[in-house]
Amino acid sequence: MAHDIQMAKEDKIKVLICEDEIIVSMDIMFMMEDLGYDVVGQCASVRDGLKILENELPDAAILDVRVKDGEVFPLARELEKRGTQIIFHSGHALEDQISASFPEAAFCPKPTNGRQLGNCLMELLAKNADENAERSY
Numbered sequence: 001m002a003h004d005i006q007m008a009k010e011d012k013i014k015v016l017i018c019e020d021e022i023i024v025s026m027d028i029m030f031m032m033e034d035l036g037y038d039v040v041g042q043c044a045s046v047r048d049g050l051k052i053l054e055n056e057l058p059d060a061a062i063l064d065v066r067v068k069d070g071e072v073f074p075l076a077r078e079l080e081k082r083g084t085q086i087i088f089h090s091g092h093a094l095e096d097q098i099s100a101s102f103p104e105a106a107f108c109p110k111p112t113n114g115r116q117l118g119n120c121l122m123e124l125l126a127k128n129a130d131e132n133a134e135r136s137y
Helices: 002-011 022-034 046-052 073-081 095-101 114-135
Strands: 014-018 038-043 060-063 085-088
Touching (some): 046 073, 060 114
Parallel strands (some): 014 038, 014 060
16 A cells, blocks of 8 residues: 555656745645645745755746745756746746746746646646657657
8 A cells, every 4th residue: 555655656746836935835835736746845945946956856846936045047947957847936027038038938927826827737748748749759
């Protein structure tokens, strides 16, 4: 039985959350867990996010743009290099500006609800899976 639980956890999509407002971060974490994702890290700064990447390779990341130690873009670039799918979740940033620098990323403006954020993540992951399938032909 314990082996089955471990296998199920390994099959889940791993998500990193970088959000400096603790209530918002916890809310996102609960939403993602309710949708069946494995939240492998929560952080409030770029520095802490990079530290998480020393031990984890998330499949997806939900990133606030303005965090404790500035803008999240250095973390986003590192995640992008590692093949992590990115959702920028912000009430301050403009989607056009983010799309110019991170064309493969998704943008989900604040405020949002669990269904919107979950749909955004599912669409991003499905798009990436379709692109990978096309490349293998």
